[in-house]
Amino acid sequence: MSRYAVLGAGSWGTTFAKVLADAGTDVVLWARREEVADAIVTDHVNPEYLPDVKLPAALRATHDAQAALDGVTTVVLAIPAQKLRGHLEDWAGSLPRGATVVSLAKGVEMGTLKRMSEVIADAGRVDPERIAVLSGPNLAGEIAAEQPTATVVACTDHDRAVAVQHECSTRYFKPYTNVDVIGCELGGACKNVIALACGVAAGQGYGDNTTASLITRGLAEISRLTVALGGQAITLAGLAGMGDLVATCSSPLSRNRRFGESLGHGLSVAEAERANHGQVAEGVKSCEAIAELARRHGVDTPIVDAVRRVCAGSVSAREVGDELINRERKPE
Numbered sequence: 001m002s003r004y005a006v007l008g009a010g011s012w013g014t015t016f017a018k019v020l021a022d023a024g025t026d027v028v029l030w031a032r033r034e035e036v037a038d039a040i041v042t043d044h045v046n047p048e049y050l051p052d053v054k055l056p057a058a059l060r061a062t063h064d065a066q067a068a069l070d071g072v073t074t075v076v077l078a079i080p081a082q083k084l085r086g087h088l089e090d091w092a093g094s095l096p097r098g099a100t101v102v103s104l105a106k107g108v109e110m111g112t113l114k115r116m117s118e119v120i121a122d123a124g125r126v127d128p129e130r131i132a133v134l135s136g137p138n139l140a141g142e143i144a145a146e147q148p149t150a151t152v153v154a155c156t157d158h159d160r161a162v163a164v165q166h167e168c169s170t171r172y173f174k175p176y177t178n179v180d181v182i183g184c185e186l187g188g189a190c191k192n193v194i195a196l197a198c199g200v201a202a203g204q205g206y207g208d209n210t211t212a213s214l215i216t217r218g219l220a221e222i223s224r225l226t227v228a229l230g231g232q233a234i235t236l237a238g239l240a241g242m243g244d245l246v247a248t249c250s251s252p253l254s255r256n257r258r259f260g261e262s263l264g265h266g267l268s269v270a271e272a273e274r275a276n277h278g279q280v281a282e283g284v285k286s287c288e289a290i291a292e293l294a295r296r297h298g299v300d301t302p303i304v305d306a307v308r309r310v311c312a313g314s315v316s317a318r319e320v321g322d323e324l325i326n327r328e329r330k331p332e
């Protein structure tokens, strides 16, 4: 019998825990704040992140991470990318031996330039074949409202991917499997940066042609980087690549796109953070790590680099747009 712990009760952790409960899987959700765990247990609602969603009665919650991890077969990590290592260092000794560890975070760690599965292997002391990544066009609000959505569960151990696939399948949530962890992770992390670029363009009043141009050329950048790091370009043609780019770059629900729009309106990063009520826009930090990763592997990523410079405040949104459109002419 499978038992899951979802660690992190933000928008996506809470939504994914609901998906698991709806799939009939035994699941407990860990919330950093006691009052959030209490509200989920007592009122079946997460008042801060999903106030309008009635959570399944079968979904349990706790503020005690050790209790949540006790005896589980699968651990799902739903913590922002730059905060994951710190938590894992605390939890490493309590992760059950042999458990599958599923990463929901979409980012690359600043400083180490590691993907989330590498951070988990490192800080959580988990064998790489036990680490799965779940990534795709997965805006939490739409899934919480039970809108039909597909995703990818990637793991080098195909049988583990299949097990997670079955345990999170519902009438509204359809997971596919993949063994290309690198491609799926880079798709999820890099699309946030491209969504920032699309937001910056939208904030300056540009329309769908600009968005589509950024999505498509962004996909070329992500594919090049994936291949350089040992992943497969074909993965990026799927849900974790093109699928997530389309959803995130076009949706008003995307925090990365909204953050980019604020920058495009001329706000600074600090002002954009305030305008977005401190919500996590992973691309703002990951763009630095992804740009450095690309530089070290000799991969050309002009859009990622443009976003990095706008986020660093070293160039204005308007200037960077002019630079990108006036780059050298070359074959597609």
Ligand SMILES: NC(=O)c1ccc[n+]([C@@H]2O[C@H](COP(=O)([O-])OP(=O)(O)OC[C@H]3O[C@@H](n4cnc5c(N)ncnc54)[C@H](O)[C@@H]3O)[C@@H](O)[C@H]2O)c1
Binding pocket: 008, 009, 010, 011, 012, 013, 014, 031, 032, 033, 049, 078, 079, 080, 081, 083, 104, 105, 106, 107, 138, 139, 140, 141, 279, 280, 282
């Ligand atoms: N929200 C979505 O639609 C969505 C979908 C797919 C993937 N993701 C990814 O999932 C990850 C988590 O996103 P989310 O939307 O749940 O984020 P969120 O901001 O809604 O919630 C973050 C959660 O992490 C917890 N947390 C624990 N330690 C923290 C710390 N030190 N600092 C800040 N928060 C801390 C918070 O309490 C909160 O429960 C991100 O990497 C995101 O890119 C999000």
Ligand SMILES: O=P(O)(O)OC[C@H](O)CO
Binding pocket: 106, 136, 137, 138, 139, 140, 192, 195, 244, 247, 248, 253, 254, 255, 256, 257, 280, 281, 282
């Ligand atoms: O709201 P965002 O920009 O963090 O995007 C959420 C998901 O990653 C979309 O798949």
